[in-house]
Amino acid sequence: MPTRYAQRMAKVQPSAIGELLALGADPSIISFGGGYPDATLFPAAQLDAVFHEIIQKPGGASMQYAPSNGLPRLRDQIAGLMTADGMSCTADDVLILQGSQQGLDFAARMLIDPGDVIITEDPTFLGALIAFEPSQPRYAVVPVDAEGMQTDRLEAILTANPRAKMIYTVPDFQNPTGVTLSLARRKQLIALANRYDLIVLEDTPYRHIRFTGENLPTLKSLDTEGRVIHLCSFSKVLVPGLRIGWAVASPDILACMGLLKVAADTQTSTLNMAAASLFLDRYDLAAHIATLRAAYSAKKEAMLDAIRQHLPQDITATDPEGGLFTWLTFSEGFDTTDFMRRVALPQARVAYVPGATFFPLTPRANHARLNFSSPSLDAIRTGIAALGKALYANH
Amino acid sequence: MPTRYAQRMAKVQPSAIGELLALGADPSIISFGGGYPDATLFPAAQLDAVFHEIIQKPGGASMQYAPSNGLPRLRDQIAGLMTADGMSCTADDVLILQGSQQGLDFAARMLIDPGDVIITEDPTFLGALIAFEPSQPRYAVVPVDAEGMQTDRLEAILTANPRAKMIYTVPDFQNPTGVTLSLARRKQLIALANRYDLIVLEDTPYRHIRFTGENLPTLKSLDTEGRVIHLCSFSKVLVPGLRIGWAVASPDILACMGLLKVAADTQTSTLNMAAASLFLDRYDLAAHIATLRAAYSAKKEAMLDAIRQHLPQDITATDPEGGLFTWLTFSEGFDTTDFMRRVALPQARVAYVPGATFFPLTPRANHARLNFSSPSLDAIRTGIAALGKALYANH
Structure with a gap:
């Protein structure tokens, strides 16, 4: 029988590159795809x-x-972590989620009528677009440079999009580019959100994995009008398998998200919440994160060294101050999806995520996202060398 | 700031009786509210x-x-359990969910455009209405008697509601009434779903906790056109804290629900899925369920005995063949919400769920849902006696 699906399902479609990414799961292939933490450090x-x-x-x-x-108890402990990060709050300001992914879904369901506009970085986190689609948004996009979202271009975009309801941003070590939003731009983003009456969805899964420099204030800590929904998670700093994330937001917004939580899945796993809570009581999460920082920083350096050594000079890579990813830019006209299918997977035996998929409106073909947290140092060196060899051979 | 919420939030509101139910959490009160399994049997x-x-x-x-x-591996094991229950399937036909509650949300999101009609039993499971509301359905309701949904009244309702998309039913030991849909009615329901081109959402959390008689075929096992979405869960037969449920459905529907899963929360907890899977490998779930059946059957008998002994004779109770609940009917004009607030909680120190909340369209005040799985045998006898005393005193 042909099922008569709801209209919201029209754009809920399998990823165009799902099949390609599935090939990267072959254990004989070195994968810089995915966004997995290093399981040897769990x-x-x-x-x-x-x-x-x-x-x-x-x-x-x-x-x-x-x-x-x-x-x-867990909400209280998380409120303590958030307060220590400059966002003064109590357990009442914290909602536990099934990973911060659930917060992306809830924010869109709460705010977006079909045709309302979500402002995103360009490129942006693919998982967020997947979460937003069932709420039938349109997108307006803001280019990204080394200091993150170009907020000086934001006002013109807001003026042109009166139905804009929400700005979605990954301010720290952005996915996919690895860049960090500067303090001046954080302030400008908040000022514009205030002036144009928007909600800001601040997604910070990588925030606590900083290699160099000092943390910048979160957008939530700069928010004086209760406009920012701050999302964070234990997936990258503890283990993803717990599926515990959270939102910090103003009481009216948090109450609304709490109603969606009851509707969506009743609750996050009691066992996992209790385990995370006792872990925070018994062990030193900050010390564990320090270990992750050192390990991922070394992997990032190894990847950038290998890129400089092995990849053609016209390819540039971002040098992130933290997080899990670097972002490659190839020369105009180079198609990373095509290269992955024809060469990288079958010949070099290396996988990455082609960049086109991260652009909400106009895909650009000459980028790739590379993850350095999951592969070993050896795999990073071997894989980048193989990628370089394949690129030179197909130049 | 007043947030401009999406239209779908208009009916996503806190339960009118939330405050009343919260009072029942006072440990000095004997609670027949909730739908908790017996934690001493975990x-x-x-x-x-x-x-x-x-x-x-x-x-x-x-x-x-x-x-x-x-x-x-877990999907394969669950396919084995479902096949043994008359629904021949493989791992490919199983989607793991964050409790079967998530399946209620996904079914509505997948099928319901604002104003589309969901057919429910009257009364029906409150959590399902909560899951459906963000998809902005209308409801049409079918009365329930001792054999479950009165399917002989279903055709007239379908004729009157051309926008009906889905029939939602709890066929086994229904929540809140405890009644079971007869085989003849199961067949009639499927025949009408075929004729009127509807999806059937079959919710079976209590199915495997049968005290007497033989299991009836699931609606899914009677489905020849791929119309039935079968939901089940480990919450009542293993532990709720794992939050593991699943859907069995036709490939097109399951693919659609799988896309919503990616969007909604990426995945259910790996730890919990792995634990459930290894539990099924190492231990005898059927033997554990047999223990639950015996214990809950004894509690049900104790509750019905106490009701016959202590409650006024004009109050009737259903005698469920399984599950967690019995359903009380008081004389016309009696208001169980009012009585709970004025008398049951403050004087008898007993909580139940007032029945009005389970009716999607027209609340009826003279019912109450009583849970017998969670309280001890002693608490059941003491609590029902106290309730009876209060009822006689306020007659």
């Missing part, structure tokens, strides 16, 4: 200990249903 | 063992990201 012994303790605790509370907005 | 030692084994396994796969549609 704190397995500590997680084993906290799961044991919460499951054995009399009463079985860790296995039972829990409040839809999250375990109160 | 298989804690087994879950402790499986979490230990998956976390310690080299490679860290249980803590890493996993496929969005679920771990292949």
Whole structure:
């Protein structure tokens, strides 16, 4: 039977490059695709200990249903982490989510009527576009340079898009480019959000993995009007398999997102919330993050060294101050999707994410996103060398 | 700032009885509200063992990201369970969900344009209405009697509602009434869904907790046209804290729900999927369910005995063949919400869920849903006696 789907499903389609990316999962291929943290650094012994303790605790509370907005103790602990990062808040200001991905879905469902406009960086996080699509938005895009979203071009875009409701940004070590929004631009973004009455969706999964320099203030910490929804997550700093993220937002917005949480899935896993909470009580998350920073920084350096050594000189790479990704720009006319299908996968045995997929409106073919957190140092050196060899051979 | 929410949020509102139900969480009150399984029966030692084994396994796969549609091994195991229940299927026909609640959300998002009609039992599961609301449906309702939804009244309702897209039903030990849809009515429901080109959303969280009699065929097993979405879950038969449910549906529908899964939260927790999968490998779920059946059956008998002994004779209770709930009908004009606020909570120190909240269109005040799985046998006897005393005193 041909099912009569709702109109919102029209643009909910499989990724055009899904098949290509699936080829990268072949274990004989060195993958710079994905956005996986390094599994060899997962704190397995500590997680084993906290799961044991919460499951054995009399009463079985860790296995039972829990409040839809999250375990109160965990919300309190997260409020402490957020306050330490310049966003003064309490447990009441925190909603636990099924990864911060769920916050992207909720923000769009809460704000976007079909045809309303979401402003994004250009390029932007593909997963956010996937989360937004069922709410039927249109997009307006702001170019990105070494200091992140070019906020000096934002006002003209807002003037041209009266139905703009929300600005979506990954201000720290952006996905896919790795660039960080400068302080001056953070202030300008907030000023424009205030003037044009917009919500700002601040997505910060990589924020705490900084290699050099000092953290810049979050947009939420610069927000005086309750316009910023701050999303963060344990996926990159603890383990993705817990699926625990959170939102910090003003009471009216958080209440609305809390109602969507009840509707969407009742609650995040009690076991996982209890485990994360006990981990924070028993162990030093900051020390664990320091280990990740050192390891990922070394991998980033190895990747950029290998790029300088092995890739043709006309290819540029961003040098991120943190996070998981660098962004390659090839010469105009070079098509990274075509090259991956024809050469990189079958000959070089290397995968990356072709850049075209990250542009909401007008794909540009001459970019690639490379992840350095997941592959080993050896794989980084071997893979980039193989990529360079293939590029020279097909130049 | 007054946030300009999307239109879909207009009906996404806090439950009118939320405050009343919150009072029932006072530990000095005996609660027959909620729908919690008995935490004293959770298989804690087994879950402790499986979490230990998956976390310690080299490679860290249980803590890493996993496929969005679920771990292949778990999907295969669930396909085996479903096949054994008369729904022949493979892993490809199974989508892992964040509890079956997420399947309710996805079904509505996939099918319902604003103003489309969902057919429900009257009364029906409140959580389903909460899941459906953001998709802006209208409802048409079918009365329920001792054999479940009165399918002989369904055709007239379908004729009167040309925008009907989906029939939502809890065929086994329905929430809130505890009644079970008879085989003849199951067949009639499927025949009408075929004739009127509707999707059937079959929600079966309690199906495997049957006290007496034989299981009836699922609607999915009677479906010859790929119209039935079968939802089930480990929440009631293993532990709710895992948040693992699943859908079995035709390939086109499952693909659509899989795209919504990517958008909504990327994936269910890898740790929890791996733990459930290893539990199924290492332990005997059927034996565990047999323990639950015996325990809940004894509690149901205790509750019905106490009702017969202590409650006024004009109050009737359903005698469910399984599940978690019985449904009380008081005389016309009696208001269970008012009685709970004025008498049951403050004087009898007993909580239930007032029935009015379960009716999508026209609340009826003279019902209450009582849960017997969560309270102890003692609490059941004490609580019903106290309720009876309060009812006689306020007659």
